[in-house]
Amino acid sequence: MMTNGVKVPVSGSTAPKQKDESVIQVPVNAMTAKEAVAKTILPAHLNPKTVHKAVVTAALNPKHLHVHLVEQTEKLQSLAPYIDSIYRTKASSNEWLVPEAMAKAGLYCAAKYYNQWYRAKIMGGINHQRVLLLYIDYGYLRYVPLCDVRFLARELASIPPQALQVSLEYVKPAHGTWSDACCDQLATLVHRKVLDMIVVNRKQEDCTVDVILTCSLNSPIDSLIRNPDESTLNKQLALRSDTAWSLAE
Numbered sequence: 001m002m003t004n005g006v007k008v009p010v011s012g013s014t015a016p017k018q019k020d021e022s023v024i025q026v027p028v029n030a031m032t033a034k035e036a037v038a039k040t041i042l043p044a045h046l047n048p049k050t051v052h053k054a055v056v057t058a059a060l061n062p063k064h065l066h067v068h069l070v071e072q073t074e075k076l077q078s079l080a081p082y083i084d085s086i087y088r089t090k091a092s093s094n095e096w097l098v099p100e101a102m103a104k105a106g107l108y109c110a111a112k113y114y115n116q117w118y119r120a121k122i123m124g125g126i127n128h129q130r131v132l133l134l135y136i137d138y139g140y141l142r143y144v145p146l147c148d149v150r151f152l153a154r155e156l157a158s159i160p161p162q163a164l165q166v167s168l169e170y171v172k173p174a175h176g177t178w179s180d181a182c183c184d185q186l187a188t189l190v191h192r193k194v195l196d197m198i199v200v201n202r203k204q205e206d207c208t209v210d211v212i213l214t215c216s217l218n219s220p221i222d223s224l225i226r227n228p229d230e231s232t233l234n235k236q237l238a239l240r241s242d243t244a245w246s247l248a249e
Helices: 070-088 180-190 221-226 233-238
Strands: 051-061 064-069 108-113 116-127 130-135 140-145 149-151 164-168 171-173 194-203 208-214 243-245
Touching: 051 070, 051 140, 051 180, 064 070, 070 108, 070 116, 108 130, 108 140, 116 140, 116 149, 164 233, 171 233, 180 233, 194 221, 208 221, 208 233, 233 243
Parallel strands: 164 208
Antiparallel strands: 051 064, 051 194, 064 164, 108 116, 108 149, 116 130, 130 140, 171 243, 194 208
16 A cells, blocks of 8 residues: 555565575675775875875865875786776676675775776665765775676775875865865866875874875975965965865864
8 A cells, every 4th residue: 555655565465575685695705794994004104294296086075085195106006907807807707796785885895987897885875776986996986886886805805995085284165065166176176187295284093184285396395384375276275265264273
């Protein structure tokens, strides 16, 4: 029968049942929902007042970016094809497909992105047979068809996420939330650029870093940390009417 537009099973009828997660056969060498990838490790040399060449891989807003250090490029270039090869050979069978009953937030997995396999983590429930994923080695958030999601091979669990999360120091949203226009400008400012990343604060407990980003390091580091100029992305975003600037963080 119908109740408030929702179909409710009547007495004696049987409601559709989702497959019990406890009886789902997970491949022997695959990670389960109770297992996690190794935690992100902040490089020991990423200390305040140091400068590092970096590439922004994902920019959600000025307080939530992911970067790759240029010095780690070689490691990343070898990791990507290694992951892809696993899912084109020994983890290519249908048993590695993540079933709907297990596609829940927190599960580490592998998923396609532009026809190549990468490590990911499910961030939300299924919506029209698509699931929201965080590609942990890059910081991308994408909706991906469930048919393109696989269990994560356990041999990949010991490798920490390769993308570092950073936050632009001193700049804040003027009205509590970041505007789309501000986030779009940020994406344009960092697109396909190698930037100088000045570390301001290192937050070991969160594995994040507060930074100043600039395309040209023309001033002393101490000076830029005390009062960033308009050569920095931080200051360029702060010139917007929908952002605020504070040196008292």
